[in-house]
Amino acid sequence: MKIAKGLIPFLLLIFAVSMVIGCSHTDKTDVKGVITNELDLLKNLDSDTAQKYISHTELFPDATEKTELSKEVEEVFSLFFQDFDYRILGIHAGKDKKEATASLELTTIDAKALARDYVASHLTNAILTAADTASKNTEESSSSLEERYLILNELLKENKYETVKTKCTLTLVDTGTDQKEWEIQRTHDLENSLVGGLITYLSDSDLLTPEETLTVYLNTLKTMNLDQMSNYLGLESLLSTSDDAKNAIAAALVDRMHKTFDFKITGSDISGYQATVEADITTFDSNAILSDYQKELEEYLSSPDAVIDGAQKRYNHSLELLLKNIENNDGTLTHPSVFYLANDGASWKLRDDGQAIGIGIFGDLSTTPVSDEEES
Structure with missing residues (x-):
């Protein structure tokens, strides 16, 4: 290689x-x-x-x-x-x-x-x-x-x-x-x-199979800290921020990922220098987190308190609700994912590696559901 x-x-x-x-x-x-x-x-x-x-x-x-x-x-x-x-x-x-x-x-x-x-x-x-x-x-x-x-x-x-x-x-x-x-x-x-x-x-470009190569990528992800994950997965809008409240949310998501993330290779197909690897990805249940968050947010926004609080407090409270739901939701979700690899003559490599993995893990939470516009 x-x-x-x-x-x-x-x-x-x-x-x-x-x-x-x-x-x-x-x-x-x-x-x-x-x-x-x-x-x-x-x-x-x-x-x-x-x-x-x-x-x-x-x-x-x-x-x-x-x-x-x-x-x-x-x-x-x-x-x-x-x-x-x-x-x-x-x-x-x-x-x-x-x-x-x-x-x-x-x-x-x-x-x-x-x-x-x-x-x-x-x-x-x-x-x-x-x-x-x-x-x-x-x-x-x-x-x-x-x-x-x-x-x-x-x-x-x-x-x-x-x-x-x-x-x-x-x-x-x-x-x-x-x-x-x-x-x-x-x-x-x-x-x-x-x-x-x-x-x-x-010198053998097939020394590690596509399945073994993907396993290295996913196992390495388990060891990443917040900054590394933000850089590698291309989730800067979600994980890279100077806002203390958003930082707390990002840290909670990474912590939840470390506690729940797992995978199982289920199949693969090699065609020349291209390969697809199928895997079942287990991670936190982003759908459940967002569903509970949206329900509580709607209840809050329809209350008199939301009118009294004003825009800034409404924004801060929405962040607090999201953080609470991330920390309190222990549910996991397993879903099938497909990863694409290419052999460049030296070794197998994951195509669009960070983004492909990031979407598979964070799902709908790959971008923050709290708009900055709510702050103004």
């Missing part, structure tokens, strides 16, 4: 480190010795070793030479390969003795599970960043290379990933003249195998 490919240089550079170190510390006349030396460097890799051979500018193109990696980023190197192991199954030398192949059994982290978690976490961060910056487009949100590593570090520390065993073949060539000098031929397939296929998984 486009946002995930920032991790790939990290993985390739680690492999490059093993090549650099291996070239200077092994007896190149022995095929098995060359293989063992270089793969042991991955097996026993620690942060100090990695940073000794990888410059900051290679990791972070926008960094200066004085930039220091955070401790969390340093840990990624050792955490990723902590369960790495290998077994040489067999070695075969060609007839001309200038080329050899080795069959290996690799034990690596379950890179598919890690990649799926990474993509979901990165999308969550992008959604929250868009909400914080009033950008409704998650594609406008970017993260630094270090921030991506920190996501990976957090996942590796908080989760225990299973290991998987795979077979791979590597090729060595004799580049020596007077004596044997075997070197491992670096290929994309070999690099990908050594990291458990992570390069392939991160």
